[in-house]
Amino acid sequence: MGNISMIKFDKTCALIVIICIGFALLLLNQSILDIEKANCNIEMAIEAPAQCNWKFLKYVQSEQELYWMHNIKALQDNVCAESNKDHAIIEDWVHYTTLNLYKKADLSASSSLSKFYFQNNCTGKILTDFIEPLQGLTRHPYYCLKGAEWVVNKDYMILSWNASQKLIEDKSKAYYFDLGASAWDEGAGGASQSWIVTNYEKRGIQWDGIFCWEANFIEPSLVWSKIPARFKHVYHWYNIPVSEVRGHPDSALDYILSVAKPEDFVVLKLDIDNLPVETAIIQEILKDDVLASLIDDLFFEHHVDVAPMHQYWGVPEMPAKLADTYNIFSTLRNKGILAHSWV
Numbered sequence: 001m002g003n004i005s006m007i008k009f010d011k012t013c014a015l016i017v018i019i020c021i022g023f024a025l026l027l028l029n030q031s032i033l034d035i036e037k038a039n040c041n042i043e044m045a046i047e048a049p050a051q052c053n054w055k056f057l058k059y060v061q062s063e064q065e066l067y068w069m070h071n072i073k074a075l076q077d078n079v080c081a082e083s084n085k086d087h088a089i090i091e092d093w094v095h096y097t098t099l100n101l102y103k104k105a106d107l108s109a110s111s112s113l114s115k116f117y118f119q120n121n122c123t124g125k126i127l128t129d130f131i132e133p134l135q136g137l138t139r140h141p142y143y144c145l146k147g148a149e150w151v152v153n154k155d156y157m158i159l160s161w162n163a164s165q166k167l168i169e170d171k172s173k174a175y176y177f178d179l180g181a182s183a184w185d186e187g188a189g190g191a192s193q194s195w196i197v198t199n200y201e202k203r204g205i206q207w208d209g210i211f212c213w214e215a216n217f218i219e220p221s222l223v224w225s226k227i228p229a230r231f232k233h234v235y236h237w238y239n240i241p242v243s244e245v246r247g248h249p250d251s252a253l254d255y256i257l258s259v260a261k262p263e264d265f266v267v268l269k270l271d272i273d274n275l276p277v278e279t280a281i282i283q284e285i286l287k288d289d290v291l292a293s294l295i296d297d298l299f300f301e302h303h304v305d306v307a308p309m310h311q312y313w314g315v316p317e318m319p320a321k322l323a324d325t326y327n328i329f330s331t332l333r334n335k336g337i338l339a340h341s342w343v
Contacts, residue, residue, distance in 0.1 A: 056336025
């Protein structure tokens with residue numbers, strides 16, 4: 001009887017041990033799964049970007065732009081005569097610009113245009129943006145070729161139809177900053193506000209903020225009477241001089257840093273007819289990579305000492321030459337900014 005009891009007891013103990021071992025194995029397997037899941041989450045956190053953006057890859061200059069970049073110091077004193085020699089390139093440039101004005105066109109066959117490459121850091125997709133070359137006076141080439149009626153014509157600029165694709169997140173926003181804004185449909189070289197805002201609107205941009213600075217006094221009622229109703233709720237008007245000093249309450253560059261995020265689309269126009277202030281603002285952009293990375297497109301009229309523009313600009317007090325313009329725009333473009341020479 002005692003032996004039978006002992007056998008039963010041994011079996012019970014063995015069963016308990018087996019159950020315990022099984023339970024321990026179950027817990028061990030669960031722990032392994034939890035660790036693997038945690039590792040997977042860590043890997044995903046490392047591999048997946050926190051925010052989807054278009055990352056700048058490279059800027060590729062056209063052959064004509066390369067020629068002018070390498071020879072601008074020799075060419076700048078006789079710039080119109082030298083520019084006019086590029087007749088075939090000019091006609092190619094104007095042809096593709098015209099195609100691009102009102103709808104997206106295939107610009108890949110152009111021999112004159114330069115281009116940018118961007119990559120979506122989430123999908124890997126490559127985006128190509130074309131831009132007018134740095135050539136001649138860096139404004140409409142017909143001014144040298146055909147005369148003064150072309151001096152403020154803006155149709156030489158290639159505005160990208162990819163602009164709206166750069167708003168790749170639901171929370172991405174579009175901002176326009178105009179430094180030297182005049183009124184909505186006015187400006188010494190023609191309106192900047194209406195031209196830029198509506199051209200990007202045609203390209204799918206819905207503006208979340210329009211910030212305009214103008215030093216010359218304009219009656220507020222006149223300013224606001226010209227703004228189309230669809231933009232009034234995002235329109236900000238500062239009838240004061242913009243400051244080139246970072247940390248100043250009227251620094252437009254600080255506004256950009258405080259408002260814009262990497263996933264946003266930002267356009268900046270600078271033309272305040274004050275060369276020292278303009279130069280200081282541009283230099284801030286050139287030396288601040290964080291600031292530069294927030295600016296997608298830039299428009300800037302650089303006043304320099306170049307003979308064909310003396311009748312409009314005079315001879316600037318600062319000894320800036322056309323070669324300086326080329327250096328500024330080339331540097332901006334090589335930072336991934338679609339930089340256009342303004343009028």
